[in-house]
Amino acid sequence: MSSISLEDFQKIKLKIGKIIEAGRVDGSDKLLKLIVDLGSEKRQIIAGIGKNYQPEDLVNQEIVVVANLEPKLIFGLESNGMLLAADDAGQPVFLKPEKEVPAGTKIL
Numbered sequence: 001m002s003s004i005s006l007e008d009f010q011k012i013k014l015k016i017g018k019i020i021e022a023g024r025v026d027g028s029d030k031l032l033k034l035i036v037d038l039g040s041e042k043r044q045i046i047a048g049i050g051k052n053y054q055p056e057d058l059v060n061q062e063i064v065v066v067a068n069l070e071p072k073l074i075f076g077l078e079s080n081g082m083l084l085a086a087d088d089a090g091q092p093v094f095l096k097p098e099k100e101v102p103a104g105t106k107i108l
Contacts (some may be wrong), residue, residue: 014107017065022055039104046079
């Protein structure tokens with residue numbers, strides 16, 4: 001595993017996001033379109049979690065978001081961030097705070 005410097009790590013902006021809308025991406029069984037509240041703004045994130053999560057179960061869930069990634073087109077939709085999840089034997093498991101915190105809270 002390669003290492004990065006502390007300075008490089010500090011460039012990554014991790015924030016708590018609250019999923020306020022979730023739906024399937026037309027034509028894909030894997031992709032979900034999430035609208036995530038980051039406190040001062042709402043963002044669309046396209047995530048490849050559709051085989052493991054139902055959209056209706058995600059609304060109001062708090063997640064950890066990488067908030068300063070460059071936008072990327074995924075299946076013709078702009079994704080403005082990335083959610084963090086652990087890989088549990090091929091199944092994504094969201095990283096989230098142990099108690100509810102305001103959307104947009106910075107991860108230290």
